[in-house]
Amino acid sequence: MNEQNGQKQNRPPESIADMGEFGLIEYLTSDISIQNETTVKAIGDDAAVLDAKEKLTLVTSDMLVENVHFDLSYFPLKHLGYKTAVVNFSDVYAMNGYPGQLLIDIAVSNRFTPEALEEFYTGLKMAARRYGVDIVGGDTVSSQKGMILSGTAIGYTEKDKVVYRKGARPNDLLVVTGDLGAAYAGLLILLREKETFLANPQHQPDLTPYSYVVERQLKPEARKDAIDWLRTHDVLPTSMIDISDGLSSEVIHLTRASGYGVEIFEEKIPIAAETVPALEEFNIHPVTGAMNGGEDYELLFSISQKDYEKIKNVPGFHIIGYFTEDPGAFLITQAGKKVEIQAQGWNAFSNRNKSE
Amino acid sequence: MNEQNGQKQNRPPESIADMGEFGLIEYLTSDISIQNETTVKAIGDDAAVLDAKEKLTLVTSDMLVENVHFDLSYFPLKHLGYKTAVVNFSDVYAMNGYPGQLLIDIAVSNRFTPEALEEFYTGLKMAARRYGVDIVGGDTVSSQKGMILSGTAIGYTEKDKVVYRKGARPNDLLVVTGDLGAAYAGLLILLREKETFLANPQHQPDLTPYSYVVERQLKPEARKDAIDWLRTHDVLPTSMIDISDGLSSEVIHLTRASGYGVEIFEEKIPIAAETVPALEEFNIHPVTGAMNGGEDYELLFSISQKDYEKIKNVPGFHIIGYFTEDPGAFLITQAGKKVEIQAQGWNAFSNRNKSE
Numbered sequence: 076m077n078e079q080n081g082q083k084q085n086r087p088p089e090s091i092a093d094m095g096e097f098g099l100i101e102y103l104t105s106d107i108s109i110q111n112e113t114t115v116k117a118i119g120d121d122a123a124v125l126d127a128k129e130k131l132t133l134v135t136s137d138m139l140v141e142n143v144h145f146d147l148s149y150f151p152l153k154h155l156g157y158k159t160a161v162v163n164f165s166d167v168y169a170m171n172g173y174p175g176q177l178l179i180d181i182a183v184s185n186r187f188t189p190e191a192l193e194e195f196y197t198g199l200k201m202a203a204r205r206y207g208v209d210i211v212g213g214d215t216v217s218s219q220k221g222m223i224l225s226g227t228a229i230g231y232t233e234k235d236k237v238v239y240r241k242g243a244r245p246n247d248l249l250v251v252t253g254d255l256g257a258a259y260a261g262l263l264i265l266l267r268e269k270e271t272f273l274a275n276p277q278h279q280p281d282l283t284p285y286s287y288v289v290e291r292q293l294k295p296e297a298r299k300d301a302i303d304w305l306r307t308h309d310v311l312p313t314s315m316i317d318i319s320d321g322l323s324s325e326v327i328h329l330t331r332a333s334g335y336g337v338e339i340f341e342e343k344i345p346i347a348a349e350t351v352p353a354l355e356e357f358n359i360h361p362v363t364g365a366m367n368g369g370e371d372y373e374l375l376f377s378i379s380q381k382d383y384e385k386i387k388n389v390p391g392f393h394i395i396g397y398f399t400e401d402p403g404a405f406l407i408t409q410a411g412k413k414v415e416i417q418a419q420g421w422n423a424f425s426n427r428n429k430s431e
Numbered sequence: 432m433n434e435q436n437g438q439k440q441n442r443p444p445e446s447i448a449d450m451g452e453f454g455l456i457e458y459l460t461s462d463i464s465i466q467n468e469t470t471v472k473a474i475g476d477d478a479a480v481l482d483a484k485e486k487l488t489l490v491t492s493d494m495l496v497e498n499v500h501f502d503l504s505y506f507p508l509k510h511l512g513y514k515t516a517v518v519n520f521s522d523v524y525a526m527n528g529y530p531g532q533l534l535i536d537i538a539v540s541n542r543f544t545p546e547a548l549e550e551f552y553t554g555l556k557m558a559a560r561r562y563g564v565d566i567v568g569g570d571t572v573s574s575q576k577g578m579i580l581s582g583t584a585i586g587y588t589e590k591d592k593v594v595y596r597k598g599a600r601p602n603d604l605l606v607v608t609g610d611l612g613a614a615y616a617g618l619l620i621l622l623r624e625k626e627t628f629l630a631n632p633q634h635q636p637d638l639t640p641y642s643y644v645v646e647r648q649l650k651p652e653a654r655k656d657a658i659d660w661l662r663t664h665d666v667l668p669t670s671m672i673d674i675s676d677g678l679s680s681e682v683i684h685l686t687r688a689s690g691y692g693v694e695i696f697e698e699k700i701p702i703a704a705e706t707v708p709a710l711e712e713f714n715i716h717p718v719t720g721a722m723n724g725g726e727d728y729e730l731l732f733s734i735s736q737k738d739y740e741k742i743k744n745v746p747g748f749h750i751i752g753y754f755t756e757d758p759g760a761f762l763i764t765q766a767g768k769k770v771e772i773q774a775q776g777w778n779a780f781s782n783r784n785k786s787e
Contacts, residue, residue: 115487115593116595119596119688120526120595120596121491121522121523121525121526121596121671121672121673122489122490122491122522122523122525122526122528122584122586123489123490123491124487124488124489124526124593125487125488125489125490126483126487126488126590127482127483127488129485131471131480131481131482132480132481132482132483132488132585133478133479133480133481134478134479134481134490134532134534134567134568134583134585135477135478135479135568136534136536136568136569136570136581136583137536137570138536138537138538138570138572138579138581139572140538140572140573140574140575140579141575142575143538143572143573143574143575144572166477166478167477167478169477169478170476170477170478170480172478176490178490178492178583180492180493180494180536180581181494182494182496182499182579211490212490212491212492213492214492214493214494214581216494216495216496216499216500217496217499218496218499218579219496219497219498219499219576219577220575220576220577221575221576223494223496223538223574223579225492225494225536225570225581227490227492227534227583228478229488229490230478234482237471237480239472239476240475240476240477315477316477317477332475
């Protein structure tokens with residue numbers, strides 16, 4: 076962690092088995108300081124102690140399994156730590172709240188060194204600092220094989236500001252932040268590079284043309300800035316969700332939860348200029364990648380028509396459709412055809428199944 | 432779940448891969464109802480929404496890995512579900528709080544059927560009902576190998592009632608609930624039966640003489656009743672911890688956190704009559720088993736001398752020693768010898784290392 080921390084330099088850890096569970100947790104977490112007044116007691120007791128201060132508490136948990144959700148052959152541990160934190164924070168923002176604390180459970184086999192875990196923690200701490208979140212606990216145990224991560228984020232929102240998946244009404248506008256499909260394009264590039272490397276270990280990859288999409292896969296950000304904007308401008312979405320499994324899947328969640336339908340205009344779906352050629356290299360239509368790719372961690376929300384003027388020219392907010400009385404989720408293509416949207420997002424129990 | 436639930440009978444699930452993540456979560460959680468007013472929104476959104484109602488919130492997380500923390504060859508899945516919940520609740524009671532919610536992350540390989548996961552959930556729900564806790568979320572994903580569980584419990588306590596590991600003062604009395612060493616004895620019995628079965632699959636085990644210790648291993652309970660008693664009788668411990676790694680390890684935690692020392696009287700350590708012969712079959716001194724066994728999930732706490740009269744005759748509360756000005760944790764043997772206590776509890780990164 077800190078080069079100037081003499082104590083650590085004097086005790087170079089040899090293996091996680093030598094350190095033991097308590098020694099390892101101490102090694103990884105000793106430099107963590109507390110930044111939130113909602114954190115009363117962090118690491119070091121039977122439970123963390125938090126004070127919601129009359130707000131509602133939001134709790135969300137995500138599990139990430141090596142070689143199912145991430146591949147360490149191309150995913151640096153520091154980025155993995157960052158991403159593990161961010162995907163949980165994203166779920167808290169999707170409730171219109173702010174994350175305050177993170178707990179992280181890690182199971183690792185003995186092939187991982189203390190330095191490797193420290194890399195992971197460095198990323199975790201970077202994300203925690205950037206998003207103003209305290210790391211308050213978790214468990215670090217042995218696995219028989221590979222690395223399994225379980226992150227739990229705790230956040231807060233005022234009682235009159237919590238936004239659910241349900242709540243959209245007919246004529247509400249559907250808004251998405253940022254751009255879609257890039258994280259999936261980045262994944263495809265990384266998988267291709269891995270194949271190339273396995274076939275020819277001398278191969279030197281040049282990822283420069285793909286830097287945007289690769290970064291979207293390896294170092295996603297959660298849209299704290301969008302929540303800040305909504306609050307500053309007094310806009311309360313009528314429903315909201317974050318895009319982890321793909322726009323199709325999330326739109327269907329919002330329609331089912333509301334009991335109403337949605338129409339999305341194909342030409343309104345935001346796709347970054349860098350994403351289009353990357354997806355086309357794999358013969359994937361950019362809109363298909365945007366609809367079904369997943370892992371973008373953008374926010375998808377509905378607003379009342381009365382907020383249209385406030386939102387219409389905000390950079391990074393894209394009005395892509397509107398809610399309808401009739402149920403069902405439909406895409407209005409550029410040719411004017413109305414196509415029902417099917418969820419083709421990622422199924423954690425089959426293979427990654429995002430391409431056509 | 433419910434035999435009369437016709438919908439489930441009509442759709443017999445074939446494999447977890449066929450069901451997909453959302454289908455599986457729906458299958459496992461559709462009959463869960465909410466019992467706590469602190470639960471505003473449970474499963475089905477980006478995050479659970481909780482209302483601490485001016486209390487402090489307690490959060491704790493534990494990870495359990497197949498063949499590291501449990502062995503399904505002798506650990507029934509229903510019991511595993513129950514235990515996964517209880518070990519997390521125990522950490523909340525150890526803060527002098529009450530658990531209100533549970534999140535459960537599960538990674539399983541495709542060798543697990545939906546029915547197997549339903550067994551696990553049946554145990555989880557039994558524990559949730561018994562302890563008055565709502566299951567409010569979690570993630571269910573695919574693993575490459577085996578079953579990995581991560582439970583997160585959320586609980587509540589009044590601001591003036593939270594009890595930490597730190598806080599004991601010299602002359603405070605050290606109290607332990609229930610009896611110790613039985614869960615470890617049960618583990619040894621189950622491991623021996625497994626060996627016998629592997630050598631001779633016709634072998635019919637008779638666990639009757641060991642039913643108490645085996646149940647303490649397979650179906651531990653958390654000491655809600657002790658917290659109830661302390662509150663009813665207006666006793667606020669000065670420090671508290673639950674016994675998951677063994678009395679030795681937990682006593683050392685309390686002394687280090689307080690900055691003071693402890694003396695424990697060997698003859699006061701509570702060991703059940705059934706535990707003594709079970710440990711002796713493995714040539715383990717009962718006191719050694721009680722000190723280093725772990726997994727008892729009893730509560731260890733300190734009280735001020737002023738509360739001695741209230742507590743001295745309470746069944747199941749055992750005063751085993753007292754805090755001293757001088758640091759260090761010591762055992763006063765029956766022969767009057769003073770021996771320093773070493774933590775020999777379980778190290779999650781080496782092997783189970785509880786026997787001598």
